[in-house]
Amino acid sequence: MTLEAEGFEVETYNDGQSALEAFNRRMPDMAVLDIKMPRMDGMDLLQRMRQKTSIPVIFLTSKDDEIDEVLGLRMGADDYVKKPFSQRLLVERIRALLRRQEAINTGEAAATEETRMMERGALRMDPLRHSVTWKGLEVSLTVTEFLLLQALAQRPGFVKSRDQLMDVAYDDQVYVDDRTIDSHIKRLRKKMRSVDDTFSAIETLYGIGYRYNEE
Amino acid sequence: MTLEAEGFEVETYNDGQSALEAFNRRMPDMAVLDIKMPRMDGMDLLQRMRQKTSIPVIFLTSKDDEIDEVLGLRMGADDYVKKPFSQRLLVERIRALLRRQEAINTGEAAATEETRMMERGALRMDPLRHSVTWKGLEVSLTVTEFLLLQALAQRPGFVKSRDQLMDVAYDDQVYVDDRTIDSHIKRLRKKMRSVDDTFSAIETLYGIGYRYNEE
């Protein structure tokens, strides 16, 4: 299959049953289903899969089951491709869906209000993974650094005073010197510069506090 | 028996004959059979039971009758547990089987292997068989280790705090020091290293918890 030549990792199954097993086992990033399959057709399979995740699904339909297209989409398929189809077409549609999914994942989706993923310009923060990337490069932060950056990036362009930042990083009973925030900002900037020596997104407001600037 | 403490309703019989009678009378949700029993051994009993229903059956085997394991599975047993076994292991296997049965019942069609294998990179876990392999090599884990690894591997790349891991491995009432998790992770890593001394899939995040990384 040329899908592999395109850099995708692919697994193929000839019936719905084994496809479902494989799905549960591997949790793929997306699925391409034929409507007609032995041992469980595409519709049933889609329904089962939707109970677990919401990955992108493309249906393959032949002329005979055109009627099913609407039904399929309504059931949660993301796209369908009519047989016969060209390799290129399928690859394109797959790419498009994965791009869209990526956008959703990085943008809003994920968990709750506070723990969700954040994207601000070249910065990405994912609390659930405790991972931070700047221009695509992983930066390894400590808990305190992570919290401070999160607080700042939360509202790009808005100043946060040291007191406000302390509230984010410490429990109420804990008190530390103002200048300690400066220390953390220092280390934060240093780590960011270690992956991008032009980093300047954290600005100092003389006498006020710090500010994260997007762009 | 502590199975009752786990919320199961249990009846015990010391020979195959009375077990069969009880079986016909009560129609249980599942059965745990010893291979060796007076008045009718596990094999015969299984055969009789299978004529009526297809409830999950677990065999208990001792070293002497290892040969029977294959035979037993072929005859329709769903799982077997080697003696000596720990209370917790048995409970875990029973739960897994009941879960699967439940899935089959509600998901109507034969969703047989639904809750079966989990593959994450070089790791494979089979909750039903309580078996784990790393790069194809069998690793023998205790119940606690198994649960922790399962929880971590469930979502590769996501951090799990010690608290979250404790939730997975312990009942709500049980409380243990969170450094105990460290001990289990230690043993887990050690066992994994014993089959692959480069093992490093379980990462520590300072001040946060642990994370399973694929590849």
Next chain:
DNA sequence: AATCACCTTGGCAGAACTGCGGCAAAGGGT
């Protein structure tokens, strides 16, 4: 330009955290 206020940065000691060996106590099978 002089002065004062406020920041940045390197350095450092103590605090916090983790890995590991080891041990004693359950827990439960025989």
Next chain:
DNA sequence: ACCCTTTGCCGCAGTTCTGCCAAGGTGATT
């Protein structure tokens, strides 16, 4: 009663993180 496995925890040593200091810079103000 005896034994083996599993488990929770302790303590030490090594590592990482953090709060603060002090020296030197930068910005504001007069």
